Amino acid sequence: MTQTDLSWVRTELAQPMPAPPGERGLVAWVRKNLFASVGDTILTLVGLVLVAMILPPIIDWAFIQAQWTGPDRTVCATVAQGGTQPDGWSGACWSFVNAKFGQFMLGRYPLEERWRPILVGILFVALLAPLLIPRVPHKGLNAVLFFLVLPIVAFVLLVGGMFGLPHVETPLWGGLLVTLTLSFVGIVVSLPLGILLALGRRSKMPVVKMICIVFIETIRGIPLITVLFMASVMLPLFLPAGVTFDKFLRALIGVSLFAAAYMAEVVRGGLQAIPKGQYEGADSLGLSYWQKMYFIVLPQALKLVIPGIVNTFIGMFKDTSLVYIISMFDLLAIVRQNFSDASWASPQTPASGLIFAAVVFWLFCFGMSRYSMFMERRLDTGYKR
Amino acid sequence: MASQEVLREEPTRGSLINDPRVRSIFIQVVAALALILFIWWIVGNTIDNLQRLRIASGFAFLKGRAGFDIADSAIAYSSDSTYGRAILVGLINTAIVALAGIVTATIIGFMVGIGRLSNNWLIRKICTVYVEVFRNIPPLLVIFFWYFGVLSVLPLPRDSIELPFGSYVNSRGFYFPRxxxxxxxxxxxxxxxxxxxxxxxxxxxxxxxxxxxxxxxxxxxxxxxxxxxxxxxxxxxxxxxxxxxLPKKSTFNLTGGFQVKPEFLSLYLALSFYTAAFIAEIVRAGVRGVSRGQTEAAGALGLRSGPILRLVVVPQAMRIVIPPLTSQYLNLTKNSSLAIAIGYPDLTAIAGTVLNQTGQAIEPVLIMMAVYLGLSLLTSAIMNVVNAKMALVER
Structure with a gap:
């Protein structure tokens, strides 16, 4: 009997074939991502028209036609407006920003004392940068320096009046200095205060709970402007006669309390997401309330709500611009104030100044949100509920 | 045997300090007392200060003559009207700008949010840029940008820009046929x-x-x-x-038609564009939150992409979207108080004027707080009804 071996087994693996030409390369990408269907093509065309309408004028205005240097408004105004530019010219007036840069950063801080806020700024960056980079060691010492020592040093340097430094009154402060001081103090105060309020709101003691709920809900229900109004006009009435305190400090209190109420709600969300077993486990170990919260619950809860906390920070950073309403000069307000400077007033000045302020705010906020995303990924232990 | 006897004994009472119930009551009493003392101290100080500064108190000022004009008023108002009516004008203006802003922000927000999920690369990128730009700058800056950067550099009335349907736009606002x-x-x-x-x-x-x-x-x-x-x-x-x-062009001004003032326009546009960026993120999260299995199952049942979206995805996404959407609406309403920065007479601006004129610091702020809290509660109540309609009915 002859056996015909009909079966055939391939001994080596077949090599994968290259993708068909229509599925790779730029053409395929364009076809898949821009022209997948009739509707898609229409959308792409609409998008292209939109980009073509918006982008070239912006680039032209901000870079090509822009004036980067110049002594006064004449470089940013057309002949008809009393300047040197040809009629019909329209471009950004970066020379305005250039000339006012010192004011935008530090306000009316006396010129010969400006090294002080600049030194504080350098210290701030020098201490913040290693704190943010996870690989740098000595985090504990760094945090102590940043959150405890820096504020004291900064206070001495900025306010002065001791160690031979002349006193600089807060109404002279301005620009980015005010924006950053308000947000830094707001962040440092509102997080612990918010955690306390959130714990209070979750407390089993009805009186404490009531106080916290009323505080949080009232503050959250009203605009920041109202809180600032309260801080600036009502607070002086609440204090005994003769006791006054600085307007800057009042704004700080208003902003911090406002942010604390929002922070409390964010932290409460984190506390609620921790399973009951964790609380009970801590209780069964015989931990006291504060030990339970500090060692077991809060580390988990805060990690869960990092995005929310950073969102509140970003919101607060943006909201510091509202101190303009109670006539303090943060970055936005000082830009706004300089529109009316007669030697720079031109139709291009407001937009240029505002775009500069927008870029500064944007860099800070965008940086914060990106960093929080990075931290979220780093702290992610993989235990997803 | 001995251990059983020990168990049967009464547990030894520790010190009162270690009894959680006693401690809890003690802390609460202290907290309540501290609060009462604090309030008493504040009220005492305030009464002292008011007497010392000879500031009247009470709400009688509401019936007094206001004496200031309001540029934008939906109801009849003159400087002879009362403070109460002025505040009412402000309240109505706040409501108008908030309502208009909410509608526009929702429309833009939904379009951008869905755009960010589009398969089309270009549309996705445009929407991402929009969201990232507007989310990261202060709303006040957006308002200023519209007011000082865009609307106030428009041509003067005599060179108004003509738009379709007989409307015009110039530095004094937007005119359209009434x-x-x-x-x-x-x-x-x-x-x-x-x-x-x-x-x-x-x-x-x-x-x-x-x-x-x-x-x-x-x-x-x-x-x-x-x-x-x-x-x-x-x-x-x-x-x-x-x-x-129709608005008619005369030598120096436009007459007739309906004028929308630049203050209102910049506030309304800024609030809409700013809040829309947040709504877009909420919508995106909502649609992302509906699991793919739902879409695939609907496809397996033979539905086409339109009905899948309308009948399966959107109703489930709305459940995720509505609560944060409510808080964005509330934020928009509260942000409308930024009107004061450009002189649109909303509630905060008018209450501020009243505060300055009467010197009564407390009552106008109290009115402001009450109104904003009331508006917040009203919005939440409406959205809660919508939410209840949308919520998962578990059987």
Whole structure:
């Protein structure tokens, strides 16, 4: 009997074939991502028209036609407006920003004392940068320096009046200095205060709970402007006669309390997401309330709500611009104030100044949100509920 | 044996300090006392200060003559009106700008949010840039940008830019034709309301019929026909009672028509564009939150992409979207108080003026707080009703 071996087994693996030409390369990408269907093509065309309408004028205005240097408004105004530019010219007036840069950063801080806020700024960056980079060691010492020592040093340097430094009154402060001081103090105060309020709101003691709920809900229900109004006009009435305190400090209190109420709600969300077993486990170990919260619950809860906390920070950073309403000069307000400077007033000045302020705010906020995303990924232990 | 006896004994009482119940009561009493003392101290100080500074207190000032003019008023108001009426004008202005902003922000936000999920790379990128730009700059800056950067550099009235439909735009605002209703115009309104009522009825009947027999009925087109067609019919039947008051160009100004002031326009545009960026993120998260299995299962049942979106994805996404959407609406309402920075007479601006004129610091702030809290509660209540409609009905 002859056996015909009909079966055939391939001994080596077949090599994968290259993708068909229509599925790779730029053409395929364009076809898949821009022209997948009739509707898609229409959308792409609409998008292209939109980009073509918006982008070239912006680039032209901000870079090509822009004036980067110049002594006064004449470089940013057309002949008809009393300047040197040809009629019909329209471009950004970066020379305005250039000339006012010192004011935008530090306000009316006396010129010969400006090294002080600049030194504080350098210290701030020098201490913040290693704190943010996870690989740098000595985090504990760094945090102590940043959150405890820096504020004291900064206070001495900025306010002065001791160690031979002349006193600089807060109404002279301005620009980015005010924006950053308000947000830094707001962040440092509102997080612990918010955690306390959130714990209070979750407390089993009805009186404490009531106080916290009323505080949080009232503050959250009203605009920041109202809180600032309260801080600036009502607070002086609440204090005994003769006791006054600085307007800057009042704004700080208003902003911090406002942010604390929002922070409390964010932290409460984190506390609620921790399973009951964790609380009970801590209780069964015989931990006291504060030990339970500090060692077991809060580390988990805060990690869960990092995005929310950073969102509140970003919101607060943006909201510091509202101190303009109670006539303090943060970055936005000082830009706004300089529109009316007669030697720079031109139709291009407001937009240029505002775009500069927008870029500064944007860099800070965008940086914060990106960093929080990075931290979220780093702290992610993989235990997803 | 001994251990059992020990167990049967009464637990030894520790010190009172270690009894959680006693401690809890003690802490609460201290907290309550501290709060009462604090309030008493504040009230005492305030009364002292008010007497010392000879500031009147109480709400009697509401009946006094206001004496200032308001540029934008929806109701009859002059400087002879009372403070109370001025505050009412402010309240109405706040409500108008908040409502208009909410509608526009929702529309832009939904478009951008869905755009960010599009398969189209270009659209996705445009929407991402929009969201990232507007989310990271302060709303006040956006308002300033519209007001100082865009609207105030528009040409003067005599070189107004002409837009379609007889409208104009210049540095004093946006002008468009005002509708003048003639006699019998109420018929059109009546027809419009009738159209809405009838389409609601048709939709109900159509659903009942579909539930019972499975037959569908073109509800959408019927409703369009009813809501648009009936008023049109009424318009023709009552003899064309509608005419337009067109803005006319004169040498220095535009006369006639309906003017939207630049203050309102910049506040409204800024609030809409700013809040829309947040709504877009909420919508994106909502649609992402509906698991892919739902879409695939609907596809397996033979639904096409339109009905899948309308009947399966959107209703589930709305459940995720509505609570944060509510808080964005509240934020928009609260942010409308930024009007004060550009001089749009909203509640905060007018209450601030009242505060400055009367010198009474406490009452206007209290009114502000009460109104904003009330508006917040009202918005939440409405959105809670919507949420309850949308919520998962578990069987």
């Amino acid at each position: 509708a003048v209703w003639g006699e019998g115009a109420w018929l059109i309104l009546l027809a419009f309301l009738l159209g809405i009522a009838m389409s609601w009825f048709v939709a109900r009947k159509a659903r009942q019929r579909q539930m019972a027999t499975g037959q569908q009925f073109p509800v959408f087109w019927t409703s369009v026909a009813l809501i648009v067609g009936l008023p049109l019919l009424a318009y023709v039947a009552s003899g064309f009672p509608l005419s337009f008051d």
